[in-house]
Amino acid sequence: MIKTIICDMDGLLSDTETLHLKAYQQTLAHFGHTLTDKTYIDLWIRDGQGIAEYAFKEKLDLDPDEVRNHKLKIFWGMLQTDLGEMPFATNFLERMSGSYQLLLASSSYSKNVLFVIEKLGMKHFFEMVAHKESVEIPKPSPDIFLYLANELKINPSECVVIEDAEKGIKAAHAAGMKSIAVPNNYTADNDFSLADRIVTNLQKIDITMIKSL
Numbered sequence: 001m002i003k004t005i006i007c008d009m010d011g012l013l014s015d016t017e018t019l020h021l022k023a024y025q026q027t028l029a030h031f032g033h034t035l036t037d038k039t040y041i042d043l044w045i046r047d048g049q050g051i052a053e054y055a056f057k058e059k060l061d062l063d064p065d066e067v068r069n070h071k072l073k074i075f076w077g078m079l080q081t082d083l084g085e086m087p088f089a090t091n092f093l094e095r096m097s098g099s100y101q102l103l104l105a106s107s108s109y110s111k112n113v114l115f116v117i118e119k120l121g122m123k124h125f126f127e128m129v130a131h132k133e134s135v136e137i138p139k140p141s142p143d144i145f146l147y148l149a150n151e152l153k154i155n156p157s158e159c160v161v162i163e164d165a166e167k168g169i170k171a172a173h174a175a176g177m178k179s180i181a182v183p184n185n186y187t188a189d190n191d192f193s194l195a196d197r198i199v200t201n202l203q204k205i206d207i208t209m210i211k212s213l
Helices: 017-030 037-046 051-058 064-082 089-097 110-119 143-152 166-174 207-211
Strands: 004-007 101-105 128-130 159-163 178-181
Touching (some): 037 166, 051 064, 089 101, 089 207, 128 143, 143 159, 143 166
Parallel strands (some): 004 101, 004 159, 159 178
């Protein structure tokens, strides 16, 4: 029986994938390179890789830490003015909070995660938040989900993960957890064959669906 819901953040609860994409495009343009939408969507969002893998793949003479720090400054500025939530996100958390333990597992840096959920008024829903610094290996590794389970002494079989991208669904499966995929405009063509359910938006997930897993 499902007792715990673990949510992703970027692209599921917060409409921040576009901000990440634009910030990296502006940053790489600053360093004299062009990052296409498709490359970012495939490498970052679907596969869970990052600037170090991109620079290696493209044979670019870049310092990943320098690029990442430049990008974070741009991204942080965007968060102040352009942050919004994904459709039905707060409503979903409100509907689930009375019946299930809610946790957050994001691959973003803790500073960004905490700012986003605080500004969107979502922080109080979550008993625990895991982020990029919580584990060494990001999704599609199951580490971030198992970290939460171990910290709170939760049986993975009693957890359902809500994710918008292929990497998250793969991570949930590897962790021995159920999963529900909620594709967005960036992840509509991802492989969600490992998901237990696929829905078009968070409003489609109700307690009856969770109980059926």
